[in-house]
Amino acid sequence: MQKDYKGKSSNLIIKIVLAILSILTILPLLYLISVSFSTNAGIVKYGYTLIPRDFTLEGYKFIFKVPKPIITGYLVTITVTILGTALGLILSSSLAYVMSRRDYRYSRFTSLFVFFTMLFNGGLVPTYMLMTKFFHVQNTIWALIIPYSISPWFTMIMKGFMQTLPFEIVESAKIDGAGEFKTFIRIILPVARPAIATVGLFYAFAYWNDWWLAMLYIDKESLIPLQFLLYRTLSNLSYMLNNMSSLLNVNIGNIPSESVRMGMAVLAAGPMLILFPFFQKHFVKGLTVGSVKG
Amino acid sequence: MNFLLKEIKQFKKNKALFLLGLPAMIALFFVSYVPMFGLIIAFKNYTYDKGIFGSTWAGLNNFKFFFTSQDAFRVTRNTLLLNSSFIILSFAFAVIVALMLNELSKRSVKVFQTVLFVPYFISWIVVGYLVYGFLSFDYGAINSILKTFHIAPIDWYSNPNYWPAILILSYLWKNVGYLTIIFYTGILGIDSTFYEAAEIDGATKFQQVRTITVPLIKPLIILMLMLSIGRIFYSDFGLFFFVPREVGALLPTTDVIDTYVYRSLRVIGDLGMASAAGFYQSIVGFLLVMGTNLFIRKVSKEDAVF
Numbered sequence: 001m002q003k004d005y006k007g008k009s010s011n012l013i014i015k016i017v018l019a020i021l022s023i024l025t026i027l028p029l030l031y032l033i034s035v036s037f038s039t040n041a042g043i044v045k046y047g048y049t050l051i052p053r054d055f056t057l058e059g060y061k062f063i064f065k066v067p068k069p070i071i072t073g074y075l076v077t078i079t080v081t082i083l084g085t086a087l088g089l090i091l092s093s094s095l096a097y098v099m100s101r102r103d104y105r106y107s108r109f110t111s112l113f114v115f116f117t118m119l120f121n122g123g124l125v126p127t128y129m130l131m132t133k134f135f136h137v138q139n140t141i142w143a144l145i146i147p148y149s150i151s152p153w154f155t156m157i158m159k160g161f162m163q164t165l166p167f168e169i170v171e172s173a174k175i176d177g178a179g180e181f182k183t184f185i186r187i188i189l190p191v192a193r194p195a196i197a198t199v200g201l202f203y204a205f206a207y208w209n210d211w212w213l214a215m216l217y218i219d220k221e222s223l224i225p226l227q228f229l230l231y232r233t234l235s236n237l238s239y240m241l242n243n244m245s246s247l248l249n250v251n252i253g254n255i256p257s258e259s260v261r262m263g264m265a266v267l268a269a270g271p272m273l274i275l276f277p278f279f280q281k282h283f284v285k286g287l288t289v290g291s292v293k294g
Numbered sequence: 295m296n297f298l299l300k301e302i303k304q305f306k307k308n309k310a311l312f313l314l315g316l317p318a319m320i321a322l323f324f325v326s327y328v329p330m331f332g333l334i335i336a337f338k339n340y341t342y343d344k345g346i347f348g349s350t351w352a353g354l355n356n357f358k359f360f361f362t363s364q365d366a367f368r369v370t371r372n373t374l375l376l377n378s379s380f381i382i383l384s385f386a387f388a389v390i391v392a393l394m395l396n397e398l399s400k401r402s403v404k405v406f407q408t409v410l411f412v413p414y415f416i417s418w419i420v421v422g423y424l425v426y427g428f429l430s431f432d433y434g435a436i437n438s439i440l441k442t443f444h445i446a447p448i449d450w451y452s453n454p455n456y457w458p459a460i461l462i463l464s465y466l467w468k469n470v471g472y473l474t475i476i477f478y479t480g481i482l483g484i485d486s487t488f489y490e491a492a493e494i495d496g497a498t499k500f501q502q503v504r505t506i507t508v509p510l511i512k513p514l515i516i517l518m519l520m521l522s523i524g525r526i527f528y529s530d531f532g533l534f535f536f537v538p539r540e541v542g543a544l545l546p547t548t549d550v551i552d553t554y555v556y557r558s559l560r561v562i563g564d565l566g567m568a569s570a571a572g573f574y575q576s577i578v579g580f581l582l583v584m585g586t587n588l589f590i591r592k593v594s595k596e597d598a599v600f
Contacts, residue, residue, distance in 0.1 A: 015398065017394065018394060025410055031424065031428075048428075091317060098311050098312075119583050120576065122326075122330040125332065125568050126329035126569075129346070133346075146325065149325075231419045273416070284475055
């Protein structure tokens, strides 16, 4: 519980210190937004500034002139996030429920089976070999979905929640003659809604922000998700220029490269940042349940 | 024979739940367990045409190669030193900020917590470019400031010596908010009657923090500490790959085991080195995780993860 005692002067010092920290935290983001709205000439003359010296929308206009990469990026990311989160929730909740049932003969084994993967893994080389040489999922959408679809960490969080559910509801369902499957779907899942929402948010966040899977397994243009597209664009401007300038007959020297890069970063990071305050409560709850309980 | 029959009978009773959990178990098996068998690649002269089973045995050659090169020492040193710095500094900052937050009203806390938590949701790709916004030689904010003071601009991306500090600052910027929330929540869990009693006894706020708050969140701090140390052989790939912008000159201080394995596998194509380094990381990482968990178990039984 929070202390009631509040000394005024020390509080002020604390607020000032935290305010400074907060400003330092936000500062880089302000630069990002500022540069995305600056002219190239202004950047060359003044460098990156906190407030654009010459305000312009030319960076964004350029991006939206050839919107195909960004639209593809959004489409791929949204698809992967929806499919991945759905799959992740189905797999995690079913497994977590099974692990939480004390009367299940193999519940301990199952828990160990899941938990061990958090202690030891084969590493990048074997995983990469498996995905490409055995499953051949490179350059398919499954490469972006399967690896994250069964997270032991999220499953443990769900298990922790399910363990708090009273066993009586299962027993009464059994008395009413319901099978395990029906019980799970009709009774457990509705009751587990808060946990499903929280874990679903975690899965969605993991999928939405992912660039790692694309970096490993994708080079087909039509399957490039948002974050990875951003990486390609930021690090390799010529890649983007090859896509855009030939279509626009624009002289490469006239492309407002810096504001375009920053503009893309804003567009890629934007949705998460805007939605984040609304979901912050859920994130915090899930985080603390997960880490305090271990 | 009886035993088998009994087991089968028991299985029939548990069949429904088993089937319910089966899809996830199969998925987990393929995603996490099958690659474990792939660790033997490190002991083979893997060639793409022969595959895993057809390739000849290399014994310990890949390991010999990896450990006698400069790489093993360098990436291990970088991984350990940087991760240790991350842990020590982020914990220090997070605890201090959490203690500060505890003095404020719920409304103020919400504001500060939200602001400090924001960087956690920004991918390292964007962070890498934000850092570039500060350190770019021609346009970067820092060099612009130096120029106005008539100090020569610094080429940040060509000197590896600046980078441990830059990486540490980046890590702190992104992660302190998240860690603060965890510790602050722990502090909230402390019974307020402790403070009330201390106040009656005339304790100053400082004394209250020192004698009540800190000792009572020490278990949480130690638990988080042990969990972090257990993973000290693994790095946040995004940080080490995107923030230094893959500049080769910076590798001496920014290359860690994870980036080394990735580069050996995907850029250079040296599968022997990649698999040897990966094997090294998996085994040592596992030993560290087990070791720290057993240590927690010894020190405070309830805090142990298993």
